[in-house]
Amino acid sequence: MAAALCFDLDPPNHCWDEKKLLTHTGISWQFEPLSLKRPGDLRTHFRRRMRQARGRFENAAVRQMFAIDRKPVSALPETAEILIRDWCRRFPGQAAMIVLKDPLTLFPLIDLWRGRLAVDMEKAAANPLRRID
DSSP states (O other): OHHHTTTTTOTTTOOGGGGGGOTTTTTOOOOOOTTTTSSSHHHHHHHHHHHHHHHHHHHHHHHHOOOOOIIOOSOOSSSSHHHHHHHHHHHHHHHHHHHHGGGGGHHHHHHHHTTTTTOHHHHHHHHHHSSEE
């Protein structure tokens, strides 16, 4: 979403401009730090790390689509899973470099090929505030 906004929702006709994003200085959040003493926290940390690993592929695919190919926002596929899969097929060398730089990115890539990254969109729409892992 941020990338689309930085391109003024029109990558073919606008350049990247981070000034399009506004940050409210009064916004903050609080959280309880994860602890090795709580077994559930290990699972939370692992899931967080896997989302970050998947995000590396998402960022690369969005960068290719908007900044390099200059495609419009309307060209985005229906799901991030499709976006990542298509990008990996087009740029296997770049995908391999992501894995070499961060070996944990191999796990979401394997899940992608097995079809396990798909989010049940009906389930997500039914409860939009529920975190989907």
